[in-house]
Structure formats: C-alpha cells, structure tokens
Amino acid sequence: MTNMTYREAVRLAMIEEMDRDQNVFIMGEDIGKYKGTFRVTDGLFERYCQEPRDWLVEPPHPEILDGVGRRVIDTPITEPGIVGMATGAAMTGLRPIVEMMTMSFSILALDQIINHAAKIHYMTGGQISVPLVIRGPGGAANQLSAQHSHSMEGWYAHVPGLKVVAPATPNCAKGMLKAAIRDDNPVIFTENPGLYSMKGDVSDNVDEIIPFGKARIAKEGKDISLIAYSRMVNVSLAAAELLAADGIDAEVVDVRSLLPLDTETIYNSVRKTHRAVVVYEDWKSGGFGAEIAARIAQDCFDDLDAPVGRVGGLNVPMPYARVLELQCIPNEQDVLAEVRKIG
Amino acid sequence: MAKPAQKNLPASPAELISYYREMLFIRHFEEKCNLAYRTGKAGGYLHVYIGMEPLVVGWLNNIRKGHDYVITAYRDHGHALVLGSDPVATMAEIMGRSGGQSRGKGGSMHIYDVEKQFYGGWGIVGGHTALGGGLALAAKYRKEDRVTLCYLGDGAANAGVFFETLNMCGLWQLPIIFIIENNLYAMGTALERHAADPQLYKRGFPFNMKHERVDGHDLIEVLNHSKRIIDDCRENSQPYLIEAMTYRNMGHGAADNDRQLYRTKEEEDEYMKRDCIRLYEAFLESNGILSRSEMEKIDAEELDRAETVYEEADKSPFPEPDQVYTDVYTDMTPEVGH
Ligand SMILES: Cc1ncc(C[n+]2csc(CCOP(=O)(O)OP(=O)(O)O)c2C)c(N)n1
Ligand SMILES: [Mg+2]
Numbered sequence: 001m002t003n004m005t006y007r008e009a010v011r012l013a014m015i016e017e018m019d020r021d022q023n024v025f026i027m028g029e030d031i032g033k034y035k036g037t038f039r040v041t042d043g044l045f046e047r048y049c050q051e052p053r054d055w056l057v058e059p060p061h062p063e064i065l066d067g068v069g070r071r072v073i074d075t076p077i078t079e080p081g082i083v084g085m086a087t088g089a090a091m092t093g094l095r096p097i098v099e100m101m102t103m104s105f106s107i108l109a110l111d112q113i114i115n116h117a118a119k120i121h122y123m124t125g126g127q128i129s130v131p132l133v134i135r136g137p138g139g140a141a142n143q144l145s146a147q148h149s150h151s152m153e154g155w156y157a158h159v160p161g162l163k164v165v166a167p168a169t170p171n172c173a174k175g176m177l178k179a180a181i182r183d184d185n186p187v188i189f190t191e192n193p194g195l196y197s198m199k200g201d202v203s204d205n206v207d208e209i210i211p212f213g214k215a216r217i218a219k220e221g222k223d224i225s226l227i228a229y230s231r232m233v234n235v236s237l238a239a240a241e242l243l244a245a246d247g248i249d250a251e252v253v254d255v256r257s258l259l260p261l262d263t264e265t266i267y268n269s270v271r272k273t274h275r276a277v278v279v280y281e282d283w284k285s286g287g288f289g290a291e292i293a294a295r296i297a298q299d300c301f302d303d304l305d306a307p308v309g310r311v312g313g314l315n316v317p318m319p320y321a322r323v324l325e326l327q328c329i330p331n332e333q334d335v336l337a338e339v340r341k342i343g
Numbered sequence: 344m345a346k347p348a349q350k351n352l353p354a355s356p357a358e359l360i361s362y363y364r365e366m367l368f369i370r371h372f373e374e375k376c377n378l379a380y381r382t383g384k385a386g387g388y389l390h391v392y393i394g395m396e397p398l399v400v401g402w403l404n405n406i407r408k409g410h411d412y413v414i415t416a417y418r419d420h421g422h423a424l425v426l427g428s429d430p431v432a433t434m435a436e437i438m439g440r441s442g443g444q445s446r447g448k449g450g451s452m453h454i455y456d457v458e459k460q461f462y463g464g465w466g467i468v469g470g471h472t473a474l475g476g477g478l479a480l481a482a483k484y485r486k487e488d489r490v491t492l493c494y495l496g497d498g499a500a501n502a503g504v505f506f507e508t509l510n511m512c513g514l515w516q517l518p519i520i521f522i523i524e525n526n527l528y529a530m531g532t533a534l535e536r537h538a539a540d541p542q543l544y545k546r547g548f549p550f551n552m553k554h555e556r557v558d559g560h561d562l563i564e565v566l567n568h569s570k571r572i573i574d575d576c577r578e579n580s581q582p583y584l585i586e587a588m589t590y591r592n593m594g595h596g597a598a599d600n601d602r603q604l605y606r607t608k609e610e611e612d613e614y615m616k617r618d619c620i621r622l623y624e625a626f627l628e629s630n631g632i633l634s635r636s637e638m639e640k641i642d643a644e645e646l647d648r649a650e651t652v653y654e655e656a657d658k659s660p661f662p663e664p665d666q667v668y669t670d671v672y673t674d675m676t677p678e679v680g681h
Contacts, residue, residue, distance in 0.1 A: 023485065076514070081473050081507030088477015091462060094413075094484060112504070115467050116474060124455040124463070125445030126670035161676050184673040213675075260675060 001201040007168035008096035009202045010040050010135070010191060014097060015070045016206045018048060018071060023097065024181055027073035027086060028099030028136075034074075037101050037139055038196055045072045079105050081114040083134065087186075090132040091120065095181060100136030103190055104150040109134075115185040118161030129184045135177065138166075138190035139281050140230065140318055140329050149318035149325075151281050153230070154288035156188040157258040162258040163212055164188045168233035170200040172256055175210030182209065192231035192281070213260035217269070221251035224339060226268055226276040227292055229255040232330060239279075239335035248339070258288055263295055270300045277309035277338050281328055284312025309342040311335050349535075352403075353566035356632050360641075362404060362562060363627060366396045366620055367642055369421045371649035372430060375449065376420065376437055378478055380597040384657065385437050388466075390449040392421040394592035397619045399425045401565025402492060405573050412478040414462040414471055415494035417452035418524075422494070423464075426455040434656035442659030446666065460489075468529075469495065469502020474519065476508040479519035483580065490577045491519040498529025500543050506550075512582040513550035520576050520583040521547075524559070526591045531605040547584030559589035564622045590614045 004012070018024045030037060048071040050239040075082045079100070086096035089341045100106045100140065113134065119128050140149040149153045157164040163185055173191065180187040218233050219240055226236040233254045240250040253269050255261070268278045276296050282288035314328040352359070379385035392399065399421040403413065408426055415422050423433050428444065436443025437451045444456050453464040462478060465471035475493030482489040494583055499505060500523050512519050523543050527534045534541045547554025555572075558564045565587075572583055592615065594602050602611070627633040633641070673678050 066459020075505070076510055078504075078507035078510065080504040081476070081511055084470070084508065085477040085480055086509060088414075088462075088474035088479075089481040089484065090477070091474065092478060094481050096564040111467060111470055111472060115469055117467070121673060122670050123445060123449045123453045124457070124670075125443070125448050126673075127445065127455050127457040128462070129673045160671050163672070257445060 002204055003199055004170055004172050005196065005204050006170045006191070006200070007038065007040050007196040009174040010177055011042065011044070012202070013181070014041070014044065015047065017178055017181040020206070023093065024095045024097065025071040025073065026097040026099060027075050029075055029077050029101050031081075031099045032072045034073040036099060038193060040196070041072065041099065045106075045198040048072050049244060051086070055199050058092050061166060061196045067231040079108040079337060080112050084116065086132055087117045087120070087130055090130045091128050093131070095131045097133045097135060097181060100134060102154040103136050103138030104148050104292050106134065106136070106152055107150070113156070113162070113186070114159050118159050121185065121236040122161060130186045131184045132186045133177070133180045134186070135180070135188055135189035136191065137193040137196070139194070140194040140325065141193035143320055143322055143325060144318070145206070145320040146317035151313070153188065153190045153258055154280070154282045157288050157291075162186050162188055162259060165212055165257045166188070166190045166192075166230040167256050168195065168218070168230055168254050170198065171202045172216070172254070175208055176212070176256065179209040179211055183212070190230065190262065194231045198234070208214075212257040213262050214257065215262040215265035216256055217265070218254040219311060221249040221273065223249045223273055224277065225251045225253055225269040225273045226279060226335065227253045227255060227269070228275050228279040230281065234282055235332055236279050236335060239332035239339070242332055242336055243339065250339075255292070261292070263299070266292065266296065267300055270296055271303045274303055274305040275342065276300075276304070277311060277335060277342065279311045279335055281313050281329060282316050284310060285315050287312050306342040309338040311338045351567070352630070353563060353570065355668075359627065359632055363623060363633065363638070364641055364645055365400050365425060366562070366623060367397050367645040368648060369399070369424055370620065371646045372424060372434070372652065373420055375434065375625070375653040377593075377597055379434070379438055379653070385451060386439070387450055388417065388450070388526075389437065389597040390418040390595065391593055391597070392418055392591075394614070394618060394648040395526060395559065395589045396421060397562040397565045398494070398522065398559050398587055398589060401562050402522065402569040405566065405570045406490060406492060409459055411489050412460050412462060412482065412491040414475045414478060414491070415464070416468065416471060416496060416499060417466050419452070419454045419464045420494070423454045423456055423459075425491050426456065426459040426461045428454070428459055428461060430652045431655045434652050435659040438615075438656055438659070439661065440656065440659035441662045441666070442656065447662045448670065468503045469499040471495070472499065472505045473488055473508045474504070474522070475513050475519060476517065479512060479517035479582075480515070482516070483517055488577055489518070490573055491517075492522060493519055493524045494524055496529060496533055497523055497525040497527065497543060498532070498537060500546060501537060506546075509546065509552070509584065513552045516580055517582055518576050518580045520572060520585060523584070523586045524589055525586050526589045527593070528595070528605065530595045530599075533605060535590050543588070544584060544586035552582040552584050554584040554586075556586040556588065556649060559587035560617055560619050560622060562619060563626060592618065
C-alpha cells in the first residue's frame with residue numbers, strides 16, 4: 001500500500017495500464033502539455049511522447065509531432081468529435097481513454113455516447129465491442145457555477161450498454177479505473193473534483209483490479225443504512241460520526257458502481273438496519289438515488305421500519321455565490337435532518 | 344456520355360463484366376428490399392441505393408477488401424454486398440431474422456460485417472463520420488496501411504460533428520477518404536435549400552485536405568478516379584474530401600411516396616436517361632465487351648439470384664424472445680423483466 005491522493009491514484013492506474021497494453025491511449029483537451037485542468041495527467045505526456053516512439057507511427061509530417069501517433073493526444077475542443085473518434089478507434093480493438101475536461105462538457109457528446117457507443121455491441125449483434133473509457137471530474141467543485149457543476153452519472157446510468165462507476169476513495173479509483181480500461185464495454189468513470197486531493201492507501205499490486213457491480217461497506221453499523229457514492233460517501237461517513245454522538249450506529253454503503261448496481265449488498269444492509277437514507281449530489285428529482293430508493297422500497301418493504309429517505313442536491317441550476325452553492329450540495333447536516341425526519 | 348470507346352479501360356473485360364453483374368445484383372436485391380417493405384416483411388426505415396450503385400461498385404472494388412475500413416450511413420445495403428457480405432444474411436437482417444449479420448437487431452439501417460471490415464450502418468445523420476475518423480486514427484496509431492472510406496450524404500455534410508472530424512483528420516493527416524454521396528437531396532430538402540455553398544467539396548479546403556468534385560454516374564469514371572485517390576491516400580497518409588455527384592432514382596426511403604413534393608417529374612426523367620446502369624450498358628456494348636443479348640442474359644441471371652436470396656432469407660426464423668437481452672454488454676446481462 002502507498003499513501004497517495006485520489007488524483008495520483010487515477011494517474012497511476014492509467015500509467016500501469018498504458019505500460020501493460022500498447023492499445024491503451026488517452027485523448028482529450030489540454031491533457032498533454034498542459035497536464036489536464038485538474039492536473040490528473042501530469043507527467044503522461046513526458047512519459048509517453050518523448051523519443052523514441054519505437055512502435056508508434058512515424059508521422060509523414062513531423063511538424064505535427066504533438067498530434068496522433070502519440071499515446072497522449074491533445075485534441076481540439078470538440079467533444080462530439082473526440083468521443084466519436086475514440087469510439088471508432090475502439091471499434092477496431094484499441095482501448096482509448098477520453099478525459100472530459102469536466103463531465104458537464106460530455107453533454108455535447110451525448111449523441112456519440114448514447115446513440116453510438118452504447119448501441120454498437122447490440123446493433124451489431126455482438127460483432128463489435130467498444131472498449132472505451134470516458135473519465136473526468138463530475139459534480140460541483142468550488143464556485144464553478146451553473147454550467148460546470150453537473151453530476152452526469154445518473155443520466156448515463158439510465159442507458160443500457162454503458163457501465164457507470166463513481167469511486168469514492170483513492171484505492172477504489174485506481175482499482176476501478178484499471179477495471180474500466182480492461183473492460184470491453186464503454187465505461188463512464190466519474191471523479192468528483194472534491195475528491196482529487198483526498199489521500200488514502202492504495203494497493204501497489206499492478207494486477208489488482210476492483211470489479212464493477214460490487215458495493216463496499218465503508219463503515220459497519222446496525223441502526224440505519226446510509227447509501228451513497230462518490231464524494232457523498234465522505235459526507236455520509238461524517239454524518240455517521242455525528243449520529244454516533246446521538247447513539248445511532250449508522251452503516252455506510254459505498255455503491256461505487258451504478259451500472260451494474262449491486263443491489264444485494266444494499267439490500268443486505270437494509271435488512272440488517274431496517275432503515276435507509278440514500279445520499280447523492282445530483283439533483284434530487286429524478287437522480288440515480290431515486291432509483292436506489294425505489295428499489296429498496298419495493299424489494300425490502302417488509303424489512304423497513306421507516307420510509308426510505310433521500311438526500312439530493314437542490315433542484316436548481318448551481319449558483320455561483322459560495323453561500324448559495326453550499327446550500328445546494330448535500331452535507332452531513334442534511335443527512336442528519338433526513339435521518340431524523342424518517343424517524 | 345462522351346465517346347466511351349476512347350477511354351482507357353480501368354480493368355480487364357472479365358472484371359468489367361463482374362462489375363456489371365454486381366450493379367445489377369444490387370439493383371435487383373434492393374427492388375426485393377422494397378418488395379419486402381411493401382409486403383410487411385421489412386419494417387421501419389428502409390433506404391435503397393438505386394441510381395447510386397457506381398459509388399460502391401467503383402470505389403469498393405479498388406480498395407483492399409477485408410483490410411481497408413468502410414463505414415457509411417443507413418443507405419448501406421450496397422456497401423455490404425460489394426464488400427462480400429452474405430446477401431442472404433443481409434436480406435435476413437433487413438427482414439429482422441435471426442439469420443441476419445446482427446441476428447435481427449440492426450435492420451436495414453444497421454448492417455455490419457466486421458470480418459469484411461464493414462463498420463455499418465448508422466442512423467444519426469452525420470454521427471458516424473466521427474467513428475470513421477476513429478477508424479483512420481486506429482490505422483495510423485497502429486502503423487497499418489489501411490485506408491478508411493467514410494461515406495456520407497449531402498445532408499450529413501452540414502452536421503457539426505462532421506466538421507469537427509474533418510478538422511481532426513486534417514490536423515493529424517489521417518488516411519481517410521470522405522465520400523459525400525451528393526444525390527442533390529437530404530430527404531425532401533434540395534441541396535440549394537440546405538447548403539450555404541452547394542459545392543460541398545470545398546468543405547475540405549479549410550481543413551488541410553485534398554478535395555475534389557467527381558462524377559458518380561459513370562462507373563468507368565468512378566473506377567479511374569477512385570483508384571488514383573485511394574492510392575494517394577494510402578501512400579501518403581492523406582485525408583481526402585470527395586464530393587461524388589449522383590442521384591437517387593427512388594424516394595428517400597421506402598416510405599417516401601410523394602417525390603413530387605420536392606422534385607419535378609421532368610427532372611427525374613432527365614436523370615433516368617443517365618441512369619448508371621444504362622450508361623454502363625452503352626459502354627460495354629460500344630467497347631464490344633458484351634452484346635445486348637448477353638447483357639439480357641446476365642440481367643435475368645442476377646434477377647434470379649436476387650429472387651433466390653429473398654426466398655432463402657425468408658426461411659430464416661425470427662429471433663427467440665430471450666435474444667432481447669443478449670449483446671447489450673460483452674460480459675453481463677442487463678436487469679431482466681419489466
Ligand atoms: C440527426 C438526424 N436528424 C434527422 C434525421 C432524419 N433523416 C434521416 S435521413 C435524412 C436526410 C439525410 O440526407 P443525406 O445526408 O443527403 O443522405 P441521403 O438520404 O440523401 O443518402 C434525415 C433528415 C436523422 N436520421 N438524424
Ligand atoms: Mg442526399
């Protein structure tokens with residue numbers, strides 16, 4: 001185990017997989033020389049784009065050395081084109097990683113993601129697969145306001161053909177990104193910007209991957225299940241500490257994989273605690289937490305001693321002023337209030 | 344047609360005859376597609392290539408089949424057939440049967456045959472052009488000498504993602520040829536009504552790629568220029584934007600039953616006189632490659648073949664209900680049930 005930040009864990013996963021498999025490459029806006037807006041790809045350009053380029057293409061036009069032919073490809077600012085080109089390359093068996101500058105910009109590429117990448121395996125009757133990863137920061141950062149703060153994972157988790165993960169810890173980030181890169185299906189990998197500087201112990205094992213579809217018990221407890229993913233796991237853990245002071249022993253379930261969803265671990269927790277609150281940063285209405293809550297309500301009805309609670313983001317565009325922004329993003333007090341409300 | 348006898352033959356007489364067979368077979372095959380639609384054996388949207396056949400018979404016989412990548416939109420039957428995809432499977436796919444290439448999950452608009460390096464078969468106008476760029480990117484990344492042929496319509500040439508793709512293909516000098524099948528209409532909207540500058544080939548200019556407007560009616564012309572362009576693209580890893588002038592003899596799709604909403608009968612009659620198969624027949628005859636009676640015989644044989652294909656495909660069973668869950672993912676089944 002090595003202690004590192006979430007950002008470093010994401011980077012390490014990419015390095016290990018790029019070293020392991022020459023089919024893996026990364027493309028995106030400002031990911032090369034500029035190192036990525038959140039500096040996630042720091043060092044990759046130097047590592048993979050210096051001489052000698054050995055097996056890589058020798059461009060007939062040496063003046064475009066920074067372009068394709070390298071494994072870290074700086075692209076123009078054209079999200080649909082980037083995702084489409086990556087998807088086309090993936091159809092031939094390459095394994096592109098697309099970094100979205102933020103997941104909010106992936107909205108431009110929805111057609112390529114949903115109408116193309118997610119449909120290819122099915123429409124071709126299994127002839128073609130798309131080993132593509134789209135990763136990047138998703139969710140609110142710090143006063144980035146309405147156009148840069150979207151949580152997109154719930155949108156994507158609606159789409160058959162995609163896999164969607166939202167790891168909360170550095171170790172999960174590394175293990176799950178490696179799994180994503182090795183997966184033969186298109187994967188949306190979302191990184192909450194609030195997590196990038198968080199530190200944790202990360203496995204040194206280059207062969208260790210964390211498979212999708214397996215939730216994690218972040219903290220055991222017996223009185224109530226707090227069910228969350230991504231940064232809301234940390235919020236739930238903080239809430240659990242506050243609840244402990246009140247004598248309530250909360251269990252925190254880190255869903256981490258939305259599609260496929262590990263309902264078994266969630267249900268087992270609820271069957272033990274008989275109470276559930278789902279916590280998610282996305283807009284409360286119609287968000288993925290609503291899906292989890294509906295499933296618990298339907299499948300664990302007899303085990304529940306209270307209605308399923310939900311804490312989500314306020315149903316408004318993200319405001320700029322810090323006081324208003326903080327009001328929108330769920331915090332531990334919001335979780336406490338919901339726990340008290342369901343009784 | 345200009346004096347055909349003076350043209351350099353771009354292929355041997357035997358090859359020229361096989362191209363004649365191919366053009367006829369595609370035509371009869373697609374007339375059967377329309378029949379399937381009329382009789383309810385095919386549903387949804389169905390678009391035939393009738394009138395545009397030289398764009399597949401000419402270009403695709405000059406690539407390295409099974410090596411070079413080919414991708415197009417929904418008007419895709421002809422591409423599959425010339426690339427050597429099984430016609431029975433293609434017809435079965437159009438009929439939504441388990442014997443289709445995608446086992447009935449794709450349909451007429453979504454024919455793929457990855458063994459033949461045919462990447463479909465796409466229904467979002469312009470959307471697949473980025474995928475085509477990605478195929479070319481892959482070839483260059485792997486240092487392979489594959490060329491990508493990416494077909495698109497004149498209407499698709501207005502799509503934003505197409506311009507984005509042109510930019511990246513020009514920037515990185517990818518080995519790709521975009522072929523705009525300019526049949527003068529995007530559904531019911533004429534070229535002049537949808538393109539600010541109807542000379543679509545100029546769209547290659549700002550993106551640092553060679554660009555040309557070429558003929559798409561005369562198979563001999565197509566064979567000649569396609570060979571030159573494909574060779575150059577392959578040898579020099581250079582992108583091309585080609586605008587091929589063509590005409591669709593039929594409606595936009597099988598459901599387009601009133602073409603006079605957007606084009607005149609006179610215009611159609613004018614173009615029918617220059618129908619690509621008729622043009623080619625005149626060429627074959629005047630060059631002494633085939634006589635009229637030999638052509639009639641070949642025509643009857645190809646019609647016969649199309650009929651057999653139709654009947655064979657019609658014997659293929661519909662997919663089993665449990666197939667609805669397969670191939671959503673490579674390694675898992677989505678949640679089952681309503
Ligand atoms: C994004 C999108 N918008 C609209 C349509 C509906 N549509 C299907 S084909 C078509 C016309 C396209 O014309 P063109 O690109 O010239 O191709 P052609 O049909 O002439 O081969 C339209 C509008 C679509 N499939 N996708
Ligand atoms: Mg058209």
